[in-house]
Amino acid sequence: MSREVVAALERVGVPASASDLDRALYSSDASLYRVLPAVVARPRHRDDLEAVLDVAASAGTTVTPRGAGTSIAGNAVGPGIVVDLRGLDRVLEISSEERWARVEPGVVHASLQRAAAPYGLRYGPDPSTHTRCTIGGMLGNNACGSRALGYGRTADTVLSADVLWGDRAAASGEVEARLAAVVAQDLGHVRTTFGRFSRQVSGYSLEHLLPERLSVPRFLAGSEGTLGLVRELTVSLAPEEPRTLLVLGYPSMVEAADAVPALLATGPLVACEGLDSRIVDLVRARGAGVPELPRGAGWLFVEVPASVAGDRVAGLVAASGAIDSRVVPHAAEAAALWRIREDGAGLAARSLGRPAYSGWEDAAVPPDRLGAWLRDFDALLREFGLDGVPYGHFGDGCVHVRIDFDFAERGRFREFLVACATRLRVHGGSLSGEHGDGRARSELLPLMYDDASLALFRAVKHACDPDGLLNPGVLVDPAPLDADLRPERAPHGELATLSAGVHRCTGVGKCVAPATGGVMCPSFLATGAEKDSTRGRARVLQEAVTGGLAGGLADPAVDEALDLCLSCKGCLSDCPTGVDMAAYKAEVLDRRYRRGRRPRSHYALGWLPRWARLGAPLAGFGNRALRIRPFAALVKTLAGVDSRRSLPELAGVRFRRLLREAGATAGSGPAPSGLARSAARRRSVLARRSGRGAGASSRNRPDGTVPAPAVASGRRVWVWADTFTDYFRTGPGVAVVRYLESCGLEVGVVDEAACCGLTWHSTGQLDAARRIVGRTRDVLAPYLESGAPVLGVEPSCTAALREAGIDVRTIAEVVAALDLPVPDLTGVTVVAQPHCHHHAVIGWAADRELLERAGATVTAVAGCCGLAGNWGVEKGHYEASVAVAEAHLLPAVRAALGADPGAVVLADGFSCALQLDDLAGVRALHLAELLAGADTAG
Numbered sequence: 001m002s003r004e005v006v007a008a009l010e011r012v013g014v015p016a017s018a019s020d021l022d023r024a025l026y027s028s029d030a031s032l033y034r035v036l037p038a039v040v041a042r043p044r045h046r047d048d049l050e051a052v053l054d055v056a057a058s059a060g061t062t063v064t065p066r067g068a069g070t071s072i073a074g075n076a077v078g079p080g081i082v083v084d085l086r087g088l089d090r091v092l093e094i095s096s097e098e099r100w101a102r103v104e105p106g107v108v109h110a111s112l113q114r115a116a117a118p119y120g121l122r123y124g125p126d127p128s129t130h131t132r133c134t135i136g137g138m139l140g141n142n143a144c145g146s147r148a149l150g151y152g153r154t155a156d157t158v159l160s161a162d163v164l165w166g167d168r169a170a171a172s173g174e175v176e177a178r179l180a181a182v183v184a185q186d187l188g189h190v191r192t193t194f195g196r197f198s199r200q201v202s203g204y205s206l207e208h209l210l211p212e213r214l215s216v217p218r219f220l221a222g223s224e225g226t227l228g229l230v231r232e233l234t235v236s237l238a239p240e241e242p243r244t245l246l247v248l249g250y251p252s253m254v255e256a257a258d259a260v261p262a263l264l265a266t267g268p269l270v271a272c273e274g275l276d277s278r279i280v281d282l283v284r285a286r287g288a289g290v291p292e293l294p295r296g297a298g299w300l301f302v303e304v305p306a307s308v309a310g311d312r313v314a315g316l317v318a319a320s321g322a323i324d325s326r327v328v329p330h331a332a333e334a335a336a337l338w339r340i341r342e343d344g345a346g347l348a349a350r351s352l353g354r355p356a357y358s359g360w361e362d363a364a365v366p367p368d369r370l371g372a373w374l375r376d377f378d379a380l381l382r383e384f385g386l387d388g389v390p391y392g393h394f395g396d397g398c399v400h401v402r403i404d405f406d407f408a409e410r411g412r413f414r415e416f417l418v419a420c421a422t423r424l425r426v427h428g429g430s431l432s433g434e435h436g437d438g439r440a441r442s443e444l445l446p447l448m449y450d451d452a453s454l455a456l457f458r459a460v461k462h463a464c465d466p467d468g469l470l471n472p473g474v475l476v477d478p479a480p481l482d483a484d485l486r487p488e489r490a491p492h493g494e495l496a497t498l499s500a501g502v503h504r505c506t507g508v509g510k511c512v513a514p515a516t517g518g519v520m521c522p523s524f525l526a527t528g529a530e531k532d533s534t535r536g537r538a539r540v541l542q543e544a545v546t547g548g549l550a551g552g553l554a555d556p557a558v559d560e561a562l563d564l565c566l567s568c569k570g571c572l573s574d575c576p577t578g579v580d581m582a583a584y585k586a587e588v589l590d591r592r593y594r595r596g597r598r599p600r601s602h603y604a605l606g607w608l609p610r611w612a613r614l615g616a617p618l619a620g621f622g623n624r625a626l627r628i629r630p631f632a633a634l635v636k637t638l639a640g641v642d643s644r645r646s647l648p649e650l651a652g653v654r655f656r657r658l659l660r661e662a663g664a665t666a667g668s669g670p671a672p673s674g675l676a677r678s679a680a681r682r683r684s685v686l687a688r689r690s691g692r693g694a695g696a697s698s699r700n701r702p703d704g705t706v707p708a709p710a711v712a713s714g715r716r717v718w719v720w721a722d723t724f725t726d727y728f729r730t731g732p733g734v735a736v737v738r739y740l741e742s743c744g745l746e747v748g749v750v751d752e753a754a755c756c757g758l759t760w761h762s763t764g765q766l767d768a769a770r771r772i773v774g775r776t777r778d779v780l781a782p783y784l785e786s787g788a789p790v791l792g793v794e795p796s797c798t799a800a801l802r803e804a805g806i807d808v809r810t811i812a813e814v815v816a817a818l819d820l821p822v823p824d825l826t827g828v829t830v831v832a833q834p835h836c837h838h839h840a841v842i843g844w845a846a847d848r849e850l851l852e853r854a855g856a857t858v859t860a861v862a863g864c865c866g867l868a869g870n871w872g873v874e875k876g877h878y879e880a881s882v883a884v885a886e887a888h889l890l891p892a893v894r895a896a897l898g899a900d901p902g903a904v905v906l907a908d909g910f911s912c913a914l915q916l917d918d919l920a921g922v923r924a925l926h927l928a929e930l931l932a933g934a935d936t937a938g
Helices: 002-011 020-025 047-059 109-119 135-141 174-184 187-193 253-265 277-285 306-320 331-342 344-348 367-383 410-426 438-448 451-464 496-502 522-527 534-545 556-563 570-574 581-593 600-604 608-626 629-639 655-661 679-690 723-727 731-742 758-762 766-785 795-803 811-818 836-842 845-853 878-887 889-899 910-920 927-932
Strands: 039-041 063-066 081-084 091-095 100-103 158-165 228-236 243-250 271-276 298-305 324-328 388-393 398-403 716-720 746-749 790-792 829-832 857-860 904-906
Touching: 002 039, 002 047, 020 039, 020 534, 020 556, 047 063, 047 081, 047 158, 047 228, 063 135, 091 109, 100 109, 109 135, 135 228, 174 187, 174 451, 187 451, 243 253, 243 306, 243 331, 253 271, 253 298, 253 306, 253 367, 271 277, 271 331, 277 331, 277 344, 277 388, 298 306, 298 331, 306 324, 324 331, 331 344, 344 388, 344 398, 367 388, 367 398, 367 410, 410 438, 438 451, 496 534, 496 581, 522 878, 534 556, 534 581, 556 581, 570 581, 570 836, 581 758, 581 766, 600 629, 608 629, 608 723, 655 723, 655 731, 655 746, 716 731, 716 766, 723 731, 731 746, 731 811, 731 927, 758 766, 758 795, 766 790, 766 795, 790 795, 795 836, 811 845, 811 927, 829 845, 829 889, 845 857, 845 927, 878 889, 878 910, 889 904, 889 910, 904 927
Parallel strands: 039 081, 063 081, 716 746, 716 790, 829 857, 829 904
Antiparallel strands: 091 100, 100 228, 158 228, 243 298, 243 324, 271 298, 271 388, 388 398
């Protein structure tokens, strides 16, 4: 049947697929549930939705609409046709005077915000997934977000909707009349049962069908795609106003909950959010900076309009009962704290001793019952031997939590959820406060609502969708809550570790944001295809390791999903759950080719350090030969390199040889030595090349003084020569030595061969990579034990050793640790491309701080350069590589050089510099070259 449905959809112009790859990609959302669809449809025009319903009705199958797939309740997966609405992504019209926007359902929340911003307006509700969630998906779940206190829920913003009801035969206005008639039969019951508090989202919101407040478009909010498909929405906008953040500290989250009613009584708030200290501890443990927080193990983030903050803050603190408080003075600090809160779902999943999951995710109670409910909920967790990290919209009485369920005991999972729902009813709560009921909670609705309410739900469903065409198993005639649970682990065997890794992905979808301020996920930014996202790859690998794909890791779907993974490691730092797709890809490649023939590029590019070492004695001859086009074309063909790529030339003199001749290498061990030329001469070279004095500027010290040059005695640094610095781009290494000596340090260069194994690792040759890293560990051990820092020049290689637990530092880290002087860069514009591995493993904060201390104006480019080592030069990747570069890097460099032709382009990574040279004709500097102030290209 699937093939027939695909053919029928394609005949009417709707892109569709029933491939194993696409079915795996859309088998899960951000919930615990897995339901393989028969077909995935990707409409590109609003009229395509009518065609989808017609085809489904004719074929006798069902339809499940899906936005960004960030649903935590399992309401975006289904067995028939899953409709990815993200192709319907136009903001059709904005009225700044009347403050509304007309949009298609696939418009991403952040895109609407950007469209409204020039008018001084915003779309009010702001879920934590606002960078990727769609307005249609927000309508489906009646999403609210952190600032619902100030701006309302999605339902409160809906002005009109163009809906295709499940009943395709109904005349215009007929379904609306049926709905009004359903409620008219029991007005008293609806008035007293529904809309009791703002986060009563479970079931259908029948209060919007009362005659005194009739609004069918608002009634659709929270209907979870079970009644109709929305082709277009008109939503209200609100003025965007500055806000002030007050953070209140409490001994625990329960005490924080107790304080909420008193805070609400002080007057209107924009936000009142709860955050558990365990989530913040996890952020700190991952090496990310966290702005100052008041004392406490739980916090409330209270936000008020900045215009009234002066009058409100003192009253809020007085009413709060907090043990400590802090007004966050800077917008950047507030934004950093809100990012931690936004990443709560992913962070909470990893904040306990074992993985934690959704399932009982967003129950809500009237705010005056919040403290009592949290106490009861904590008691239930203890009773069942579970733990969870609560956070969420405390001002609305809505609590998010991830719980460390043991799915080996699925009966206990059901027992716990039933016990929670039973106890919640005592507090007058709602099973869902904004995520919908979906497969997770629909079966529990009889524990929240009486028979009369459930009969109304069935009548509503029949009025709109009498044949059950839309999103079956949700709200009405629900599937059991423990049916279709996604397998979380391969039960045993050699795939257990890989399975545990790929199941770190919970589907929150930060990687599918169409715009990003980080690195993840560069290939998705280039293609917009789900298969090219971190989440998409994780879903395919989950299917492969748990038996959902017939070919396992050798299945063609795995090849297709991993093909455009750059191994950039952006997900390692940017994904809230710490997915490391580069590591998973390396393991898949290792298993795939361990006993078979590999692609040519694995030998040519994966063994690059070996070929560089063998070719170094003939560097001049080899470079000249590669300038002969037919010979270069032959080499590229043999190496599996795209013909449009240039091949980097070997350095005329290797870095270690150059420094050995100058007396700067350590020979056989870490004995002190320095460059033969004096430090004074170094400083004169720096002054002559940079056009400035070699000393530091007065901005290096708060008191305006200039630090004296370091005394050589006892101030040593070892420079480790990686393959790229040693054989290809020697200039940065020479600049490192020159700069450090100009600061009065003794500099030695590790003379022994020591490789990080990165090229072997990225091509899945893991045994070889481990052997190489082991040898390097032994080589560097005495240098590290000497107590002097060992400095790496190439960031990808430095990051590889850091991941292996070998403490090699970047130039910026050494400057900070030794408090070295830096040149005065006042008036210099720097546009920097941080290497992806540098960003993910080490972090780029030290580099930014150094440049800003020197007085430079710094722009750090988001995203990846697109070359990513061997990936970007391999055949089949050129177009995607260029598209990745065009996402962030190339536009930023063009803009910077267009505004200031003297701007400095920094790219410490060899790949990044090569990409800029190849695609833009720009020679990028390494940070060390900027510090040394000399043209040291090698």
